[in-house]
Amino acid sequence: MTRAVARSHPNIALVKYWGKQNEQLILPAAGSLSLTIDAFPTTTEVTLDDRATADTFSLNGVPAAVGQTARVSALLDIVRAVAGVDTFANVDSISEIPTDAGLASSAAGFSALAAAAAAAYGLELDSRALSRLARRGSGSASRSVIPGLAVWHAGNDEESFAEPVNGPDVRMVIVTLSTGAKPVSSREAMRTCMLTSPFYPAWVASTKWTLDGALEACRDNDFTRLGRITELHANRMHALIQSADPPIRYLTPQSVAVFDAVAQLRAAGRSCYATADAGPNVVVLTTPEDAEPVARHLAELGETRIVGAGPGAAVIERGIEP
Amino acid sequence: MTRAVARSHPNIALVKYWGKQNEQLILPAAGSLSLTIDAFPTTTEVTLDDRATADTFSLNGVPAAVGQTARVSALLDIVRAVAGVDTFANVDSISEIPTDAGLASSAAGFSALAAAAAAAYGLELDSRALSRLARRGSGSASRSVIPGLAVWHAGNDEESFAEPVNGPDVRMVIVTLSTGAKPVSSREAMRTCMLTSPFYPAWVASTKWTLDGALEACRDNDFTRLGRITELHANRMHALIQSADPPIRYLTPQSVAVFDAVAQLRAAGRSCYATADAGPNVVVLTTPEDAEPVARHLAELGETRIVGAGPGAAVIERGIEP
Numbered sequence: 001m002t003r004a005v006a007r008s009h010p011n012i013a014l015v016k017y018w019g020k021q022n023e024q025l026i027l028p029a030a031g032s033l034s035l036t037i038d039a040f041p042t043t044t045e046v047t048l049d050d051r052a053t054a055d056t057f058s059l060n061g062v063p064a065a066v067g068q069t070a071r072v073s074a075l076l077d078i079v080r081a082v083a084g085v086d087t088f089a090n091v092d093s094i095s096e097i098p099t100d101a102g103l104a105s106s107a108a109g110f111s112a113l114a115a116a117a118a119a120a121y122g123l124e125l126d127s128r129a130l131s132r133l134a135r136r137g138s139g140s141a142s143r144s145v146i147p148g149l150a151v152w153h154a155g156n157d158e159e160s161f162a163e164p165v166n167g168p169d170v171r172m173v174i175v176t177l178s179t180g181a182k183p184v185s186s187r188e189a190m191r192t193c194m195l196t197s198p199f200y201p202a203w204v205a206s207t208k209w210t211l212d213g214a215l216e217a218c219r220d221n222d223f224t225r226l227g228r229i230t231e232l233h234a235n236r237m238h239a240l241i242q243s244a245d246p247p248i249r250y251l252t253p254q255s256v257a258v259f260d261a262v263a264q265l266r267a268a269g270r271s272c273y274a275t276a277d278a279g280p281n282v283v284v285l286t287t288p289e290d291a292e293p294v295a296r297h298l299a300e301l302g303e304t305r306i307v308g309a310g311p312g313a314a315v316i317e318r319g320i321e322p
Numbered sequence: 323m324t325r326a327v328a329r330s331h332p333n334i335a336l337v338k339y340w341g342k343q344n345e346q347l348i349l350p351a352a353g354s355l356s357l358t359i360d361a362f363p364t365t366t367e368v369t370l371d372d373r374a375t376a377d378t379f380s381l382n383g384v385p386a387a388v389g390q391t392a393r394v395s396a397l398l399d400i401v402r403a404v405a406g407v408d409t410f411a412n413v414d415s416i417s418e419i420p421t422d423a424g425l426a427s428s429a430a431g432f433s434a435l436a437a438a439a440a441a442a443y444g445l446e447l448d449s450r451a452l453s454r455l456a457r458r459g460s461g462s463a464s465r466s467v468i469p470g471l472a473v474w475h476a477g478n479d480e481e482s483f484a485e486p487v488n489g490p491d492v493r494m495v496i497v498t499l500s501t502g503a504k505p506v507s508s509r510e511a512m513r514t515c516m517l518t519s520p521f522y523p524a525w526v527a528s529t530k531w532t533l534d535g536a537l538e539a540c541r542d543n544d545f546t547r548l549g550r551i552t553e554l555h556a557n558r559m560h561a562l563i564q565s566a567d568p569p570i571r572y573l574t575p576q577s578v579a580v581f582d583a584v585a586q587l588r589a590a591g592r593s594c595y596a597t598a599d600a601g602p603n604v605v606v607l608t609t610p611e612d613a614e615p616v617a618r619h620l621a622e623l624g625e626t627r628i629v630g631a632g633p634g635a636a637v638i639e640r641g642i643e644p
Contacts, residue, residue, distance in 0.1 A: 198528035240521075256575045
């Protein structure tokens with residue numbers, strides 16, 4: 001193979017990834033649980049180029065910044081080492097994440113890249129191996145390899161991959177609040193928490209038992225327990241982040257208002273629980289029945305979009321370039 | 323003495339009291355630092371009544387609820403045990419804390435009660451002994467015995483009292499945002515944090531070293547360091563509270579907006595740092611020079627009032643009833 005195209009989708013964590021035990025190999029300090037969603041895919045084409053003297057990377061048709069290209073190249077280096085091939089590649093990526101959606105693009109981006117690069121360089125990787133490879137690009141990308149609910153295990157390089165989890169049929173309402181850039185990148189904020197928060201060791205320990213509880217809730221098909229854990233855990237992640245020195249706060253007054261509105265909806269009988277990643281937007285975990293009314297109610301606070309479980313990363317085209 | 327009147331003022335903590343090592347004796351898990359302010363005093367009269375068969379307690383001219391009267395009576399029991407007197411008392415208390423100020427009334431209330439009761443029952447207590455006595459009514463009352471900046475030491479019953487601290491000349495801007503009742507009492511929330519937050523042990527440990535830093539900043543007359551510690555520590559307390567199960571959040575969207583505004587004022591060159599207790603109101607630690615402009619700027623977000631260092635609890639009248 002000298003050319004492959006793969007597509008992958010973002011994922012939203014119910015039990016968060018926040019902290020590494022190994023920065024080089026991107027091994028997480030604790031496991032996590034997420035839903036790969038059925039919206040906002042990234043489609044990435046990797047084409048080997050015998051005459052190239054370096055990798056190139058374009059995003060949405062525009063040559064990417066040096067730092068972004070270096071991260072792409074680093075993942076290609078891993079693929080080339082395994083494949084025993086030296087050839088550089090041209091990488092073209094189209095992200096359908098609206099720039100104002102505030103969703104992290106790296107999970108879909110690096111899982112699509114891993115799938116396309118493996119295929120283009122002729123590697124036959126099973127889902128675990130592909131998840132491990134995607135992880136090297138961006139930790140949460142390991143989960144976007146898997147469709148729907150996915151658990152990403154902590155452990156050593158061999159053990160740390162994502163795999164599917166059976167659980168309740170859920171929907172998510174993404175509430176978009178801000179078009180502004182993040183004040184601090186999640187990679188940087190994670191590092192600050194690890195270095196400065198007195199709560200960090202307890203956060204890691206609690207994430208482990210929280211994940212155990214969430215997996216039990218999935219196994220028991222217990223949406224309420226899963227939702228309760230999701231919101232509790234999101235509060236703890238933002239508490240951890242706020243406890244850094246200097247304090248970091250991703251949640252704006254508007255985000256807090258959405259958490260309040262979700263609590264009110266719950267008091268009124270709706271099944272819905274709020275979470276938020278390293279940004280101001282809030283994602284509401286809900287049921288197929290309650291997704292519409294919840295989205296309708298929250299529309300006065302931000303732009304809403306209902307999403308469900310999406311497919312894992314997949315190669316959608318292969319070919320030998322002429 | 324059979325009658326005494328004492329007056330005391332609220333205090334605002336820079337390093338917070340949040341967690342007990344002994345609930346019965348109200349011994350804190352860590353020390354704390356506060357400013358007794360020059361506004362909103364409570365004035366309390368204790369009159370021994372030979373013919374009474376129980377203590378009575380009226381607040382602002384209205385007989386208090388049974389639970390409040392029981393807490394007052396419990397403090398009088400301690401005084402009576404030391405004085406070797408059995409006589410019950412009538413307690414009349416006038417609080418000048420506006421009900422919508424959202425300031426805790428128990429610190430001024432129990433320190434005024436301790437001072438008046440000790441005098442009425444004929445005890446001669448020095449400042450340490452009075453602080454220890456006030457502590458038994460409400461932990462933070464131990465600090466309102468002391469004028470201005472006060473450190474309240476953790477330790478056993480003998481060791482846990484407040485005493486004065488020399489430090490920079492500061493002002494506080496109290497920003498009142500809400501007239502609503504607290505969703506959870508601070509006593510209850512503190513207990514929930516102790517029982518359910520995975521961050522609680524680290525909170526206690528970090529409060530200890532935070533207090534050491536704050537006392538160093540006071541000794542060095544270093545307002546900037548003291549302010550920075552104050553805001554960092556407030557963020558950590560609210561992070562701890564948010565990490566409880568179920569999560570508790572005292573800060574409303576409006577509170578968050580004040581924290582943001584304070585950061586902006588600081589970026590514009592003002593010396594100001596935000597803190598908040600177990601409620602939505604924000605208190606801004608600032609300098610004598612910056613108090614006016616800071617208060618003016620924050621007036622668009624809430625009602626503001628500038629306060630400074632106030633006096634400690636003091637007996638203002640003594641007498642033998644006819």
